[in-house]
Amino acid sequence: MDNKLSILVVDDELSVRDSLSNWFIEDGYSVDTAEDAKVALKKIEAFHFHIILVDIKLPGMDGLELNRRIKSINEDTIVIIMTAFASVDSAVQALKDGAYDYVCKPFDPDAVTHIIRNASNTIQLSRENLSLQDRIKSLVNVEDIIGQSEGILNVLEQVRVVAQTDSTVIINGDSGTGKELIAKAIHMNSSRRFFPMVTVHCGAIAENLMESELFGHERGAFTGAQYARKGKFEMADGATLFLDEISTISMKMQIELLRVLETRRFTRVGGNREFKSDFRVICATNRDLNSMVKAGEFREDLYYRFNVFSIDIPPLRERTEDIKLLSEHFVKLYADQMNKGTKFIGKRAAKSLKNYAFPGNVRELENLIERAIVIGTGDTVQLKDLPFDHNISKPSWESIKDMEHHHIESILQKYDWNISKSARALGVDRVTLYSKIRKYKIEKVG
């Protein structure tokens, strides 16, 4: 975007147009002039002016009407009305119609400098505001979450639905499935997105610090509490509180948490003052809270308070069709970050990725790709760039036949389809190996 602001001066007096345009040009603005409303409107339709100075008395259409027309073309344009002392009432009318300000002719140089400076600041702030809003929207866009499997599409649909509400959400999923990303997506698509998402990694905070972490503490509340400190509940006022690994909190803390969730009121550790905080809770767990309730490890009342809306993120092994998309996404991401020319994934590497069970889910896939980009050369991720020992293929085959098929295939890949070496490794002769290749229709890929 061009940072130089453009100004249009609309006045029927040539001397006024010339004086003002010289004045603004000296200040570094891009300036154009128009002698009446008709010429001005033509210029406004052809070019976007940031600031328009309009004389209230113009031949033909007057300045008031021109102001209204300008506002109907572009509401954001700043219109400053120039008027004589006698027509201040009309200038006030112009303000009611959306004009930014008015100046009385002849202007005090200081007054006009200030009005233009203020208008420039307003434009600058508005630009910054728009750009920040765009950045916030783009932080976690539901459409940007990678995946086309039915499982992930269901999750995204649930995110869309629940984001519009203030309901408590519980996100279930194995480690590395992207629970925090889903929580961010809910937050960023909710009306609370302009406030931060305050995250508490419950599993990472020592039991004795949890209370002060969540509730905050007053000065002198305990040894070492030299200053009063806000807790996460207080920090999340107006925002979203994300409680990760909620299954790890103690029974005592569960009682405290339940009370705050019911009243949204709390006191800091060592204090008497009661605070009220308006936060939305999203929590995540990789354990089955329902079973924990049955086993008496998690309070039933707290579970029901959390379990208003539940989202289950499927593990990567149950949505193998997403592996290709995710891999390509991470290749692009890390190749750009590391300034490498890697663009593709070789067929053998892709096949191995698809066959792998990914116990560490998307996080593991991401790490594999990052590592491959670091050690790889050329524009393609090869099988050798992946840390597969070729014995980590998906262990879900049930028949001996399937196992034999995949074992032969992986040995062939390991020895780069060198039949003699592969046969030796398998403990069979070359003829047997050829017949097995034909039998299982194994083809060389990559």
Add this chain to the structure above:
Amino acid sequence: MSLIRIIPLQFSGVEELDKILPMITRRFKMETTLSLQHLDLTPFFNPVRSQYDANKLILKLAPMVLEQEKVIGITDLDLYIPVLSYIFGQAYLGGSVALVSGHRLENSRYGLPHDSKLFSDRLLKCVLHELGHTFGLRHCLKPGCVMVSTTYVEELDQKSDNFCRNCQSELAIANA
């Protein structure tokens, strides 16, 4: 050889000009001379505003400019342009002619004791500023630079009588 010519126009403090001439020469690295000549300014007087029209006056000065020369008129008269209630000076951006008024630079105008040193400093800053415009310099945002836009005397007093580095480089390019 290019030079700067100062023409006093109904200006009572010609001796003040002698003080600022060397500084103008130093700043622009051009010879600066004083040219005393009579010009009838009554046609530029506006009885409604009791001020003198700077736009018309500057047009009168324009034909007096010789080749490779910048001319600046300095006057005690109160100058205006139609849209502004007053001006300290006026110049054509990248042109050859400029105008400065000392009318609002005098301390006594603001109920304060006369201060000839302050007046001389303010006058020098206005002359350097308007001449700067004739060399193509626009208003500068660097605090202290003489090309910072000023609309009242307190602001004038806050800036220096020197060009910032950027403005100096632009001046050097314009002079080359």
